[in-house]
Amino acid sequence: MKVLGVGNAIVDVICKVEESFISKNNLTKSTMKLIFDEREFKHLLSGLIIEKTVSGGSIANSVVGLSMLGNEVGFIGKISDDSLGQKYEEGLKENNVNYLYKKKKETLPTGTCLILITPDSERTMCTYLGTAGKINENDISTKAVINSEIIFLEGYLWDEGDPKKAFDKAIKNANKVAMSLSDKFCVDRHKSNFLDLVKNRLDVIFANEQEIMSLINAKNFNEVIEFGKEIKKLLIITRGENGAVSINDKKTTEVQAYKNLNIKDLTGAGDLFAAGYLHGYINNFSQEDCLQKGTDMSSKIIQKVGARL
Numbered sequence: 001m002k003v004l005g006v007g008n009a010i011v012d013v014i015c016k017v018e019e020s021f022i023s024k025n026n027l028t029k030s031t032m033k034l035i036f037d038e039r040e041f042k043h044l045l046s047g048l049i050i051e052k053t054v055s056g057g058s059i060a061n062s063v064v065g066l067s068m069l070g071n072e073v074g075f076i077g078k079i080s081d082d083s084l085g086q087k088y089e090e091g092l093k094e095n096n097v098n099y100l101y102k103k104k105k106e107t108l109p110t111g112t113c114l115i116l117i118t119p120d121s122e123r124t125m126c127t128y129l130g131t132a133g134k135i136n137e138n139d140i141s142t143k144a145v146i147n148s149e150i151i152f153l154e155g156y157l158w159d160e161g162d163p164k165k166a167f168d169k170a171i172k173n174a175n176k177v178a179m180s181l182s183d184k185f186c187v188d189r190h191k192s193n194f195l196d197l198v199k200n201r202l203d204v205i206f207a208n209e210q211e212i213m214s215l216i217n218a219k220n221f222n223e224v225i226e227f228g229k230e231i232k233k234l235l236i237i238t239r240g241e242n243g244a245v246s247i248n249d250k251k252t253t254e255v256q257a258y259k260n261l262n263i264k265d266l267t268g269a270g271d272l273f274a275a276g277y278l279h280g281y282i283n284n285f286s287q288e289d290c291l292q293k294g295t296d297m298s299s300k301i302i303q304k305v306g307a308r309l
Helices: 019-024 038-045 058-068 083-094 130-134 142-146 162-173 184-189 191-200 209-216 221-231 269-282 287-301
Strands: 003-006 010-016 032-034 050-056 073-076 111-117 123-128 150-154 177-180 204-208 234-238 244-248 251-255
Touching: 003 058, 003 162, 010 083, 032 184, 038 111, 038 123, 050 058, 050 083, 058 073, 058 083, 058 150, 058 177, 058 269, 111 130, 130 162, 142 162, 150 162, 150 269, 177 269, 184 191, 184 209, 191 209, 204 209, 204 269, 209 221, 209 234, 221 234, 221 244, 221 251, 234 269, 234 287, 244 287, 251 287, 269 287
Parallel strands: 003 073, 003 150, 010 111, 032 123, 150 177, 177 204, 204 234
Antiparallel strands: 010 050, 111 123, 234 244, 244 251
């Protein structure tokens, strides 16, 4: 198998809202808020019109993108044997993803992410992890990890306790490890742990400009470039309208963002960028072509609603 994704198995519920909904519910626009009470999640959802429901989760989105590009991929993520869990599994299998998890009836339901799209196409996420947040080392197949060229992890998954043990087991048995920092919220919450991962345990790191600057407390982007050269890893940074950059050991490569796009929804832009980049990486593309493929995929996804092409 080329790429094995390990992440939160989340069903995305996509709704369009006005700016006032964000402020009224004390949400921070363009970020992800973890919701620990299922009743709070249902309260937010009440009264909203659902545009689409789809198997989601950051890494799962990337893995589906990789599958659509013709790569053999798999995914491990914890779901419950409930109606949403059934839909989640079916959604991955329909996209030719090897789903390497045997669901059973859990105490908590399958995880759900409410994706709120404002008129400017920004997305604000409210995530009730449910059983996805209870992933543990027993859910990780050592055989699947060993038989994959590269594993791809998400910052959303990392947490103390069982998820950390699952993370550690996956990294320990992997041939190569890629990880997305996922969200500034995650970076700020786990800064010291993420910095240790980036410096010492990962081979490929995906981040947007906001996340990487927060991680290293950078005052400007030049400090990010210098940091990337010092750690001697493969660091890939998306910069919105300023394009994307990869720092591979001491070499920096940049590509420009596409212009004049009909942007409808930024959900999944980073996920599909990672899919395109990793497609190039595992198929021995040049750094410029890897970045270009990532840019191509992210440009396509933001011109439709949802995170699946």
